[in-house]
Amino acid sequence: MKCDDLKKIIGDKQDVKELPADFLDAVLTPYLREKFVSVSPIVVRIKEVRERAAEIAKAKNEKEYQNDGFKLQQRFEVGQAAEVACENRLGLPYGTIYDSSVGNNVDYHHPDMIRLGYRIGCKSSQIHNAPMISPNSEYPNIVCLVNYIDGHFPVAYVAVLGVATQKLVREYGSFALLRVAEKRDKVGFYGFDYLEPLPKIELSKEISCDKAGV
16 A cells, blocks of 8 residues: 555545544554565664653653653653664664653754754654654654564564655645544654655764664
């Protein structure tokens, strides 16, 4: 299936309730899984990521953490696993994109790769959800899909798929793909067939991070 096939079904619908009852599970999820297996995924061992995500989730929004701390932690965990995978795919040292610091939301309202001198973000989701991206974003985003394998040594398989331009997000993004009620500042992105290749990143001499495996 192609994203243009999805577009014919989604149209100008604004809410998930307007879609066919089984659309997300029977159509969207298989489409996302197909894109996931189209590339060789990066294997990320997420012990450190998981620990930091728990701390960040608790610090970000105490009220939301009390309501569903695991869900909030998992959201940060998925995003940070994708950042580590992007570093690996782009040949960058560990910690150049992945930010394990704990702070306020306002401190992170900038492109994930701004430290490298590039106005490029990193957006991700688990493989049964469309990545959520702002249609009003002022910069492109690397798009990733994340699949968990939980066990004694939990890992995340991350497919780093390409770059979504602002125009592409506006063309292939829909509020109807949000599985839960969200603020209408983001859309579910599904235009994977038109993603652009990953950029070639050159590190500035001022960037210095410890090299670590994933």
